[in-house]
Amino acid sequence: MILQTENLSHRYSSNWAIRDINIGIAEHGIVGLLGSNGAGKSTTMNIICGTLNATEGNVYINGINKRKDPEAAKRQIGFLPQHPPLYTDLTIDEYLTYTAELRLMDKRTVKSAVEEVKEKCGLAHFSSRLIKNLSGGYRQRVGIAQAIIHKPKLVVMDEPTNGLDPNQLIEMRKLIREIAQEHTVLLSSHILSEINLLCRDIIMIETGRIVFSDSMDAFNNYTQARSIILKLDNPPSQQELQQIKGVTGVEFLNANQVRILFDGDQEMNDRLVNASVQHGWKLREIGYDKGLLDDIFKQLSSQTIH
Incomplete structure (x- = not known):
C-alpha cells in the first residue's frame, strides 16, 4: 500500500477539522481528493505530508508509519502545496539543487537529478533564469519539479491547476498525467470537472468526513443529472x-x-x-x-x- 491512513482526525481548538479519514491507495495513477473550500482537504494533505501532526490516527507511506519513523516516511513523499514554496531570488538550478540537498540526496546524484526533472517539467531552457521572472505556469512547474526530484513513491498536489490560464491548464494536466505513470499522485481540487478530467479514483470530503470513495466511473454513475x-x-x-x-x-x-x-x-x-x-x-x-x-x-x- 503506497498510502494508507487509519482513523485520521485533527482538531483545531474544540472543533474537529477532519474525523476518521481512512484512505488506501495501492498503485500508480491519479487519485482525486475533492471537497468544497473548508471541507478538510488541505488539513488531510498537510498531515499526510508531515507539515501538521494529527490529533488522532496514523499515516503509512509505502508501509512506513509516519508517526514512528517520520524521516523515512517523508523520503517517500513529494509535496506541492497550494502556494509553491519557491525562493524567487534563486535561479531554477540553484533552487532545485537546494531542494535536493534538503531531501538529503546523495551529493553525487544531485546534478543529474536536477537535469532530469528540468527536462521532465519543461524547464531546461530556463535553467539560469530567476524564479521571480517566470510566469505563473512555469513557477508551478518548478514547484512540481521540487516535489519529484527525489523520486518519491507518493506525490501530493494541492490545487495544482488553480489560477492557470487555459493553455497552461492543458500543459499542466499533461505533465500531471506523465508524472502519474511513475508515481502515485494524490491531487486535491474543489473543481469537479478538473477531478473528472484527470483522476482514476475519487475521494470526496465534506465537513471533515469522507462521503464518497470509489472510482470516477462509479461517481459519475451515482450522481444523477438534474x-x-x-x-x-x-x-x-x-x-x-x-x-x-x-x-x-x-x-x-x-x-x-x-x-x-x-x-x-x-x-x-x-x-x-x-x-x-x-x-x-x-x-x-x-x-x-x-x-x-x-x-x-x-x-x-x-x-x-x-
Whole structure:
C-alpha cells in the first residue's frame, strides 16, 4: 500500500477539522481528493505530508508509519502545496539543487537529478533564469519539479491547476498525467470537472468526513443529472422555458446559453428539442450537466458511501 491512513482526525481548538479519514491507495495513477473550500482537504494533505501532526490516527507511506519513523516516511513523499514554496531570488538550478540537498540526496546524484526533472517539467531552457521572472505556469512547474526530484513513491498536489490560464491548464494536466505513470499522485481540487478530467479514483470530503470513495466511473454513475445546458441561436424568454413541463428553474449563462433545472424526468431532453423545433429557437447544442458541486455534496452528505 503506497498510502494508507487509519482513523485520521485533527482538531483545531474544540472543533474537529477532519474525523476518521481512512484512505488506501495501492498503485500508480491519479487519485482525486475533492471537497468544497473548508471541507478538510488541505488539513488531510498537510498531515499526510508531515507539515501538521494529527490529533488522532496514523499515516503509512509505502508501509512506513509516519508517526514512528517520520524521516523515512517523508523520503517517500513529494509535496506541492497550494502556494509553491519557491525562493524567487534563486535561479531554477540553484533552487532545485537546494531542494535536493534538503531531501538529503546523495551529493553525487544531485546534478543529474536536477537535469532530469528540468527536462521532465519543461524547464531546461530556463535553467539560469530567476524564479521571480517566470510566469505563473512555469513557477508551478518548478514547484512540481521540487516535489519529484527525489523520486518519491507518493506525490501530493494541492490545487495544482488553480489560477492557470487555459493553455497552461492543458500543459499542466499533461505533465500531471506523465508524472502519474511513475508515481502515485494524490491531487486535491474543489473543481469537479478538473477531478473528472484527470483522476482514476475519487475521494470526496465534506465537513471533515469522507462521503464518497470509489472510482470516477462509479461517481459519475451515482450522481444523477438534474440540469441540461442548451445553446440556442434564437433563445426564448425565461418565462417561456419555465412553462415547459418538468422544468424547475432556468438560468441564462450568457445571451445564447441557458441551464435548465428539471425534476429528473427522462423525457426532458426530447421535450426541449421538440419545443425548439416548434418555436424556432434554433438549438445548436444540448447536453446533460451533472449539476453544481454544492448540490452533489448535499446529495452525498445525506448518506455516507464507501
